[in-house]
Amino acid sequence: MKRQALFNVGVLLLVLLFILSACGSQKTTVDNDGGTIVIALSREIPTLDPANYRMRECENVIRNIFDGLVTKTHDGKIVPEIAESWEAISDTEWEFKIRKGVTFHNGDPLTADDVVFSFERIIIEGGMEGQTSPRKGLMGPTSGVYKVDDYTVRFTMDEPNPTFLHGVVHQQIIPKAYFEEVGPEGFLKQPIGAGPFKFVSGTLNDQIVLERYDDYYGGSPDIPPVGPPALKRVIFKVIPEPSSAIAALKSGEVNIISGVPADMVPNLEADPNVIVKTVQGTRVYMLEMNNKMPPFDNPKVRQAMNYAIDMDGILEAIYGGNATRLPGALMPYSFGANPNLKPYEYNPEKAKQLLKEAGVTKLQVVIDTEPKRQNVALAMAAMLQEIGIDAQVRNWEWGVLESEIKKGTRQMYMTEWGDSWLDPVGFLNPKFRTNDRANWSHYSNERVDELLTRAERIIDSKIREEIYHEVEEILYEEAPIVFGYTLMEVEASTANVENWQPSMDGRQNMHRVRITN
Amino acid sequence: MKGIKILERLLATIPVILGIAVIVFLFMRLTPGDPVDIMMGREGMVTEAEIEALREEFNLNEPLHVQLFIFFKGLFSGDLGNSITRGVPVIQLIKDTLPATIELAIGALLFALVIALPIGIISAVKQDSIFDRIAMAGSFLGISMPGFWLGIVLIIVFSVNLGWLPSQGRLSYLVYLERITGFHVIDAIVTGNIPALLNALKHLLLPSITLGASMAAIIARVMRSSMLEVLKQDYVMLARSKGLSKWLVVLRHCLKNAMMPTITVVGMQVGVLLGGNMIVESVFGWPGLGRLVVDAIFNRDYPLVQGVVMFYAFTFVMANFFVDVIYTYINPKIEM
Numbered sequence: 050m051k052r053q054a055l056f057n058v059g060v061l062l063l064v065l066l067f068i069l070s071a072c073g074s075q076k077t078t079v080d081n082d083g084g085t086i087v088i089a090l091s092r093e094i095p096t097l098d099p100a101n102y103r104m105r106e107c108e109n110v111i112r113n114i115f116d117g118l119v120t121k122t123h124d125g126k127i128v129p130e131i132a133e134s135w136e137a138i139s140d141t142e143w144e145f146k147i148r149k150g151v152t153f154h155n156g157d158p159l160t161a162d163d164v165v166f167s168f169e170r171i172i173i174e175g176g177m178e179g180q181t182s183p184r185k186g187l188m189g190p191t192s193g194v195y196k197v198d199d200y201t202v203r204f205t206m207d208e209p210n211p212t213f214l215h216g217v218v219h220q221q222i223i224p225k226a227y228f229e230e231v232g233p234e235g236f237l238k239q240p241i242g243a244g245p246f247k248f249v250s251g252t253l254n255d256q257i258v259l260e261r262y263d264d265y266y267g268g269s270p271d272i273p274p275v276g277p278p279a280l281k282r283v284i285f286k287v288i289p290e291p292s293s294a295i296a297a298l299k300s301g302e303v304n305i306i307s308g309v310p311a312d313m314v315p316n317l318e319a320d321p322n323v324i325v326k327t328v329q330g331t332r333v334y335m336l337e338m339n340n341k342m343p344p345f346d347n348p349k350v351r352q353a354m355n356y357a358i359d360m361d362g363i364l365e366a367i368y369g370g371n372a373t374r375l376p377g378a379l380m381p382y383s384f385g386a387n388p389n390l391k392p393y394e395y396n397p398e399k400a401k402q403l404l405k406e407a408g409v410t411k412l413q414v415v416i417d418t419e420p421k422r423q424n425v426a427l428a429m430a431a432m433l434q435e436i437g438i439d440a441q442v443r444n445w446e447w448g449v450l451e452s453e454i455k456k457g458t459r460q461m462y463m464t465e466w467g468d469s470w471l472d473p474v475g476f477l478n479p480k481f482r483t484n485d486r487a488n489w490s491h492y493s494n495e496r497v498d499e500l501l502t503r504a505e506r507i508i509d510s511k512i513r514e515e516i517y518h519e520v521e522e523i524l525y526e527e528a529p530i531v532f533g534y535t536l537m538e539v540e541a542s543t544a545n546v547e548n549w550q551p552s553m554d555g556r557q558n559m560h561r562v563r564i565t566n
Numbered sequence: 567m568k569g570i571k572i573l574e575r576l577l578a579t580i581p582v583i584l585g586i587a588v589i590v591f592l593f594m595r596l597t598p599g600d601p602v603d604i605m606m607g608r609e610g611m612v613t614e615a616e617i618e619a620l621r622e623e624f625n626l627n628e629p630l631h632v633q634l635f636i637f638f639k640g641l642f643s644g645d646l647g648n649s650i651t652r653g654v655p656v657i658q659l660i661k662d663t664l665p666a667t668i669e670l671a672i673g674a675l676l677f678a679l680v681i682a683l684p685i686g687i688i689s690a691v692k693q694d695s696i697f698d699r700i701a702m703a704g705s706f707l708g709i710s711m712p713g714f715w716l717g718i719v720l721i722i723v724f725s726v727n728l729g730w731l732p733s734q735g736r737l738s739y740l741v742y743l744e745r746i747t748g749f750h751v752i753d754a755i756v757t758g759n760i761p762a763l764l765n766a767l768k769h770l771l772l773p774s775i776t777l778g779a780s781m782a783a784i785i786a787r788v789m790r791s792s793m794l795e796v797l798k799q800d801y802v803m804l805a806r807s808k809g810l811s812k813w814l815v816v817l818r819h820c821l822k823n824a825m826m827p828t829i830t831v832v833g834m835q836v837g838v839l840l841g842g843n844m845i846v847e848s849v850f851g852w853p854g855l856g857r858l859v860v861d862a863i864f865n866r867d868y869p870l871v872q873g874v875v876m877f878y879a880f881t882f883v884m885a886n887f888f889v890d891v892i893y894t895y896i897n898p899k900i901e902m
Binding site (some may be wrong): 085087092093095096101103104107141174175180181183185186187189212216252253255256258268282284286287288289290292293296297299300301303332363446447449451452453464465466468469470474475478479487510511 | 597598599600603604605606607608609610611612613614615616617619620624651652653662663716717721722725726729732733734736740837845848849850851853857858861864865866
């Protein structure tokens with residue numbers, strides 16, 4: 050009798066499972082109102098305050114809710130957004146004309162006051178309710194922002210700032226009156242911007258639901274089509290585990306995923322319901338050496354490392370066609386890249402010769418890496434072993450490795466640095482100026498320091514370009530690092546997503562995207 | 567008398583918890599890595615002044631003992647500080663994510679008990695039968711399967727191939743549910759929201775099975791062996807010889823005594839359910855405490871890690887305490 054009861058419970062559970070699975074499919078469907086798109090976010094985002102973050106994923110969500118003065122096309126050109134036009138009045142003053150008829154999601158018109166308020170929170174020390182915005186550095190020496198009239202704003206800076214416009218791209222406008230009315234906490238609960246979608250509900254660690262703003266002014270006239278968004282709803286869903294994100298894409302639970310690992314591309318391409326798209330990435334991956342630690346304090350040894358590693362071979366084997374080797378420190382399509390540089394050839398004999406000249410007979414190295422680039426590091430170590438170096442690979446968690454690198458206790462390490470501006474100011478300066486923020490190779494050269502500091506404050510792009518060419522030549526000769534590579538960024542969508550184009554800086558703007566059945 | 571003893575035990579947990587607080591604080595500070603460096607990411611321009619201002623703001627420039635003092639001062643006034651990366655009070659973050667984690671833990675526990683208790687009992691009563699052999703082989707599998715792998719397999723079968731169950735999150739985006747307790751199942755029942763209830767249960771199913779599988783396997787084995795032990799006792803034979811039916815004896819006389827070791831195991835597994843669910847939460851996009859703390863550790867978000875670990879420690883200590891208390895009621899021969 051009891052057995053019968055157990056059996057009944059089992060049957061009941063099974064029935065429950067079937068009922069549960071029968072009610073409502075997860076697949077996104079299109080209603081006649083434009084439909085809903087679901088985007089996988091690879092990590093939780095900390096905030097929806099446009100002044101208080103430093104994370105690409107966060108910017109992805111924020112820039113669907115908030116618009117800025119200017120924006121970028123998917124291939125990196127700066128075009129107007131809320132600003133109608135702009136001009137540099139002098140080397141240290143810029144003036145922006147603001148588009149009329151732009152409104153926030155609560156219906157308030159966007160005027161110069163809002164622009165001034167938004168930028169003051171960012172550029173003034175302690176301007177963000179007593180805190181300093183972590184986005185201040187992006188604006189360089191910009192020191193003031195003033196209202197000229199209701200639709201004109203002027204920026205002033207202490208020194209000329211050649212990357213000023215790049216910085217403006219990353220700052221979004223918030224409504225002054227609303228913010229002051231509800232306060233910072235109220236604003237975070239119900240953020241309001243002038244972007245294509247308005248925030249409806251959601252939690253940052255789970256899913257964020259946005260809905261079309263019907264009175265949207267249309268977006269940048271330089272990125273057609275201009276007009277209200279086609280989609281009714283945009284949902285960002287946090288899925289930290291890459292294989293889960295891929296499974297969710299295949300089951301139709303999400304429509305767009307980004308950061309697809311290279312080894313998953315063939316699997317996704319074979320799925321008829323999935324479209325894979327790639328775009329040139331802007332992160333540089335390199336093998337750095339500790340220039341302060343013998344024998345890497347000798348340029349000959351560092352050059353030898355560049356000759357000893359068959360970078361083309363490694364990239365072909367691991368990434369197929371999805372990697373681009375860099376001839377020097379900069380990406381070839383970056384501003385200021387020296388077109389005359391040819392990548393170091395793969396020449397183990399020459400490497401051995403250089404080591405001999407440097408008096409290095411026995412060398413033991415450990416290449417430090419994070420697990421995600423372990424395969425590249427292992428291939429590099431194998432090549433170093435071929436010229437008689439005892440090379441090993443060690444895996445680290447980045448936070449630990451970074452602090453060890455900064456202390457100067459490590460020898461060789463795989464690192465990465467993002468350069469979405471494609472401008473050396475955000476790349477060469479932090480990486481190769483003495484003691485700068487990301488100078489992990491501990492490289493120091495007076496001439497390079499002087500040139501980099503000078504170029505940071507020159508507006509004339511011709512002169513800047515020449516300076517960077519010289520810097521690149523010096524770096525090429527002194528080889529503080531083994532020059533690395535950049536990867537294609539792989540994103541994938543379900544087949545019913547249209548008009549969607551991954552962009553170089555990883556931004557996912559849904560304004561122009563459509564979804565069909 | 568018993569009451570006083572229980573109170574004594576309760577007071578004894580305080581030094582344990584304070585000790586944990588100090589250890590967590592020191593371990594976080596001794597781990598290499600700088601919260602501000604990590605926060606500013608690996609791209610773009612940042613000025614030295616900006617980095618200094620942020621360090622200042624998070625008290626990172628203070629000497630260690632001053633930071634410890636600040637931490638303890640907050641602790642005693644019930645304030646765990648603000649998260650460095652999110653700028654929100656740690657208590658708030660725990661409150662927001664805890665219901666998700668507990669809901670999943672309860673789901674897993676229910677799954678484990680519903681599956682494991684009958685299997686354990688039947689296997690013991692029908693020792694060496696085919697059922698017993700299959701069940702024990704199955705439980706061996708349950709113990710050895712990594713949660714990560716099981717989760718992905720379940721997703722591939724039930725979400726990707728069959729399309730029956732959702733694989734990510736707690737609720738579909740178009741399902742409206744008023745937040746009262748934060749426990750979706752309870753909120754849905756309280757508000758009489760049937761669609762949301764079904765939707766929440768659907769989302770709960772796969773993660774619960776994944777998290778509960780190894781626990782079910784362990785409980786089934788413990789239940790079986792303790793039941794076998796009890797079945798050999800004289801009083802069982804006596805009851806049987808009085809003519810009581812086999813299952814009546816098992817369920818009425820043996821079960822209570824055989825439950826003791828099982829309760830111990832369940833008590834210990836509560837910690838595993840709360841603390842060991844980081845992987846399951848990641849695989850199923852479940853917005854819980856486990857994922858929060860992993861994220862906080864990678865970001866060196868000191869206040870958040872401290873807060874969450876303190877919370878875990880507290881739960882663990884309390885779970886053990888309650889198991890001890892329950893013992894004394896189930897078996898009066900045991901004293902505190």
